[in-house]
Amino acid sequence: MTSNPRITLAKLPEGSNGLQGLPMPGEHLILDQTRTIDLDNVPLNGGFLTKTIFLSPEPALRERMRDSSIQSYTTSFIVGAPVIGFGLVVVLRSEKKGIKTGDYMYGQTPWEAYTIQPYIEGRINFKPEDWPPATFDMDSLALQVVPNPGGAFPVTHYASALGTPGLSAFVGFEGLAQAKEGQTIFVSAGGSGVGSMVVQLAKQKGMKVIASAGSNAKCDYVRSLGADVVFNYKEDGYDVLKQHKPIHLYWDNVGGEALEAAIEHLEPFGRVVCCGSLSDYNKAPSERYGIKNTTLIFKKRLTLTGFLVPDLIPQYGGRFFTEIPALLAQGKIKSREVVFQGIDSAPRALLAVLNGGEDAGKVVVMVAKE
């Protein structure tokens, strides 16, 4: 028997509605080391057995840690069950056609060392009629076979440029940004998985890139990606934007003050792509930053458009999976990850993502050697 540690959502983060406060290691997210698994003999029931290589803590996980009665764009987590998120796994045994031992797979998987797939615990029995309209069933983002890089690049790139963050950036940028050569884009959280890809895609299009980040290490990293102007918003605030006008396009990863500043400083007919709202996720709705300059939306004829990745995959996903690996191989796109070691570090790693850690790069939790 082999130990099968996992991370479970023991209780919802603070606040009666479960939308307030950070998920704390040891309190809301706990390491459960009581489980074991017989890797050679556990019945697969027509499925397959996977070993988790890495887990990818992402801001969107926070949204799922809520009471299911609260409407949102995703299904909620089940208290007591393992956290489920994007990860890379390798197949140990399979009874399922098309999936074989040694396959690398990327997609939603429980935060545990070994899993009989499709996973059962934590999965929502999704009936659309039980959820608000257009709620997205996260469990539908099932594991897909991906190439084994065989040493050509670090597997952790699957959590960053080649994973959901890269995909989010690519489909949103291609679908909504209307990028124009010679124009200027402002990207908040420029050092994040999504932000760092947007910075690079914008440079590829010939744009001037302004980016914000939350530490000097992150600023250095974003500069190394080619951004023309980078500032530490914690030190400089967002008013620095007015020194770098004109600004035509804003990619919003954080909401709040950054969104307000962008609205303030965008050119007439400026565009905002709303991709995320990192500054809001851990605050109760009443405690969020209030944006006071929305009157500028009509005065400057701005357009703000929000998107979720699944909406745009049918149209732009195919190009992502062919173009980005090629650009990465040619060195035209870079991907950097901050690696946390061991599944026990996963709650801390998520906290670093939600709190804005110091280190530059997409946070990844390595669970096993390949």
Add this chain to the structure above:
Amino acid sequence: MTSNPRITLAKLPEGSNGLQGLPMPGEHLILDQTRTIDLDNVPLNGGFLTKTIFLSPEPALRERMRDSSIQSYTTSFIVGAPVIGFGLVVVLRSEKKGIKTGDYMYGQTPWEAYTIQPYIEGRINFKPEDWPPATFDMDSLALQVVPNPGGAFPVTHYASALGTPGLSAFVGFEGLAQAKEGQTIFVSAGGSGVGSMVVQLAKQKGMKVIASAGSNAKCDYVRSLGADVVFNYKEDGYDVLKQHKPIHLYWDNVGGEALEAAIEHLEPFGRVVCCGSLSDYNKAPSERYGIKNTTLIFKKRLTLTGFLVPDLIPQYGGRFFTEIPALLAQGKIKSREVVFQGIDSAPRALLAVLNGGEDAGKVVVMVAKE
């Protein structure tokens, strides 16, 4: 000699930056009765002499009452000069080709009883390089000849359904609303000149219409236009919206709490047309209502788009000038005005517009019998 009373902007409304507080009659806007004009002999210098029939106090006038150093979408007013706004005039004498005695004309004109046109006082010597990009030169909205209704309809309709409010509603609705039969629209300030037209255009398209207004008289009026659900936001607040879901489209005339409520209750993929922000105009930027739920823009994949009327006139203005008079003549579109009598009432009339008066209909100031 004939008396030629006028309304001048004596000083900017309260606040160091001129963007705060209401313009008060007798303080910021004053009646100047010292002027006379010799209607028969005053030199026209190739221009034409007009008698003002009515003036149209509109929310956008407030934006012009600011220091010219403050960026906005329009040129500013000149302190000491007459207020300039949309109005209907009749030509008394003309030396200008194409314009003859008896012509009715609609467009920007000074708030005075008689004017030698093109007016000189209050006009900005507009050089685009002296203004922020895309500042609109209001003086370019020059008087245009319009049909003399000859009793077929009240001339005041030129201030409402057949004037700038109707035009704003029409070009914005046709250009940006993507109205769909069977869907639901929420219109704030449903009894306003713009709002009342949007309500009617939406009903023409087969939409369900929810509207808010600020008095019971206005609510009754909006119901008479065919709106399906009407509420007094001062009594009921905006939470009433959640009882009338689904809502697919929001036409924003007021900003602030109404915009926040609409974002809260719109369906996924909902749309917002940002036309005005009446709740903000008389407040300093720091005192405006802070919208805390912008995170829903991406979660619900909303699109917010602002517009100014001149942007859309080239594409949709032609249809307005043919379709709306015909619909009005057929009784399929209604127009109602609240008439203030005499040019001395103009400052009070503007205050009623900015404060939200009790009476239902577009506010018009009758300056002369036709």
